[in-house]
Amino acid sequence: MRDRSDQPDKLNVSPTPAREPSVERRRWPREPDQTDNAASSTPPALMPLRFSTAPFEPAEQFAIWRSHLEPIVEVSLPDGVAPQEGFTAEHTAWNLGKMLLVQQRTAAYRYARSAEKLRSSSIDHWYIGIPHKGNAWTEVDGHVVESRSDTVTFRSLGHPYRGRATESEVTLLYMPYDLFGDQAGMLVAANNSVLSGNYATLLIDYISSVETRLPALVANDLPKIVHTIRDMLVTCVTDAAANARNGVNPLTLSAMERVHRYIHSNLGAPNLNPDSISRAMGISRTRLYQLFEASGGVLNYIRRKRLQDAYAALSDTTNNQRILDIAEGAGFDVAANFTRAFIHEFGLSPSEVRKAASSAQPPTIQTDPSPTPTFEKWLRELGR
Numbered sequence: 001m002r003d004r005s006d007q008p009d010k011l012n013v014s015p016t017p018a019r020e021p022s023v024e025r026r027r028w029p030r031e032p033d034q035t036d037n038a039a040s041s042t043p044p045a046l047m048p049l050r051f052s053t054a055p056f057e058p059a060e061q062f063a064i065w066r067s068h069l070e071p072i073v074e075v076s077l078p079d080g081v082a083p084q085e086g087f088t089a090e091h092t093a094w095n096l097g098k099m100l101l102v103q104q105r106t107a108a109y110r111y112a113r114s115a116e117k118l119r120s121s122s123i124d125h126w127y128i129g130i131p132h133k134g135n136a137w138t139e140v141d142g143h144v145v146e147s148r149s150d151t152v153t154f155r156s157l158g159h160p161y162r163g164r165a166t167e168s169e170v171t172l173l174y175m176p177y178d179l180f181g182d183q184a185g186m187l188v189a190a191n192n193s194v195l196s197g198n199y200a201t202l203l204i205d206y207i208s209s210v211e212t213r214l215p216a217l218v219a220n221d222l223p224k225i226v227h228t229i230r231d232m233l234v235t236c237v238t239d240a241a242a243n244a245r246n247g248v249n250p251l252t253l254s255a256m257e258r259v260h261r262y263i264h265s266n267l268g269a270p271n272l273n274p275d276s277i278s279r280a281m282g283i284s285r286t287r288l289y290q291l292f293e294a295s296g297g298v299l300n301y302i303r304r305k306r307l308q309d310a311y312a313a314l315s316d317t318t319n320n321q322r323i324l325d326i327a328e329g330a331g332f333d334v335a336a337n338f339t340r341a342f343i344h345e346f347g348l349s350p351s352e353v354r355k356a357a358s359s360a361q362p363p364t365i366q367t368d369p370s371p372t373p374t375f376e377k378w379l380r381e382l383g384r
Contacts (some may be wrong), residue, residue: 021199035319045219049092049374058086065089065106071091071376072113072157078164094214095378098179099227102172103211111161123379124158124304126187127174130204130231141194152195152203154237159191160253171207176382178264179230187237195236198255203232255283256291263298263337267306268329305343306330309337311381314353317323345381 024196050076051068053061065268066075089106118124129136129147136147140161148155156160158177180187184248210217217225259281259335266272277298278285292298310330313319321329327338327350340383342350 020148032134043218044215045217045222046094046096046214046288048214049093049095049378051089051093051375053087053089055235058353059084059088062087062106064108065109068375069111071379073113074117075112076110078108078110091375093375093378096222096226098176098223098382099229100172100174100382101207101211101214101377102174102323104172105169105194106165106167108164108166108168110162110164114155114162115160116162124156125382126154126176126177126180126380127172129153129155130171130173130207132169132171134166134170136163136165136168136170138163138192144194145192145194147194150196150201150204152188152233152236152365154187154193154195154233156187156191156270163194165234171211173207174230174379174382175230175233178227180234183234188223190237193237197240198241199232199239201238203229203236253369255281255287259291262304263305267302267309270331270333272302303331303341307342311353314350315357315381316359323354326350347376 007357008100020179030245031190034206049219056064058340062077065087067074077087085196087107087109089104090104092103094101096104131149133149136153137144138161140155140159144163145153147165157174180202182266199283210229233236262277264278269276274285278288281288288298292301307330310326313321313329314323319326323338324335332338332341339349346353359384
């Protein structure tokens with residue numbers, strides 16, 4: 001890892017040449033391995049979501065790419081580059097249920113997930129990046145790390161960051177917060193880390209082998225793959241957290257773990273609020289607000305989690321609760337307020353979600369201008 005915390009403005013320097021790996025790990029798209037398919041009649045479980053700027057006019061390409069990434073980050077072109085010059089980008093997403101695997105190729109660009117973006121976004125997933133070509137520099141709280149080939153970059157979408165990338169080819173893996181449960185504090189300590197060494201190499205190799213098999217995987221494969229990647233990543237992050245240099249106090253990590261566990265265990269409690277949490281955890285309201293400052297505040301965090309649970313309940317075809325009852329369980333006494341908040345969060349109404357679940361058809365989000373709204377839907381539903 002290259003620590004540039006003393007020079008955060010180095011995001012603006014010219015990149016050093018990318019170090020190319022001695023063995024190429026990735027060239028997409030690959031033809032699926034048919035070995036196991038010949039021996040099994042089980043149909044493949046995955047259908048990739050493919051996106052490319054190639055079909056659009058050059059002057060439109062960057063705006064289309066910006067819209068595609070809007071659920072996660074705000075992007076801009078490098079200094080001196082005009083939109084009229086065109087922007088090449090390919091983005092293929094695979095939904096593993098509790099992980100999204102994305103294969104991405106792009107021209108150079110800048111990116112930022114600001115505090116304002118966090119307040120308007122319910123997406124707080126963890127993610128890793130495995131560069132195969134090119135480099136990226138990302139700053140979190142004044143600390144800059146460089147992502148490069150043969151390493152794994154670990155980061156949270158629940159904390160502001162900014163950075164830039166050269167022309168690149170990268171594998172990204174998005175994982176829901178809840179997948180790591182009680183390890184939240186440790187993961188916070190390792191935020192914006194570059195994982196390297198033998199464990200990271202094994203993780204890269206395993207994810208590479210999964211990628212070659214994606215078109216042939218069957219439904220029973222997916223939970224095992226997800227948990228294998230999760231366990232391998234926890235092993236890598238444990239080492240990174242122990243050597244973290246982002247200044248997170250151990251007492252802060254312990255408090256974060258305890259408070260997150262308490263909130264997740266009591267989401268259905270009608271009196272879940274800053275006062276009750278402070279009393280139960282033995283901390284002050286000021287301290288509680290500090291812990292959730294990067295997430296847009298503790299009340300905003302609780303509200304988002306309750307809405308996500310409501311979405312899961314509405315998507316469950318075995319759940320016969322009335323929408324009004326689900327709204328009350330999410331802390332809304334007025335149905336209209338629940339509907340308004342739900343649409344703001346997910347882009348569609350509670351009744352549309354329930355109707356889509358009963359008909360087994362994905363809902364169409366009319367209010368989302370993104371050219372590929374299904375990717376945003378996958379991100380918002382990840383893990384549920």
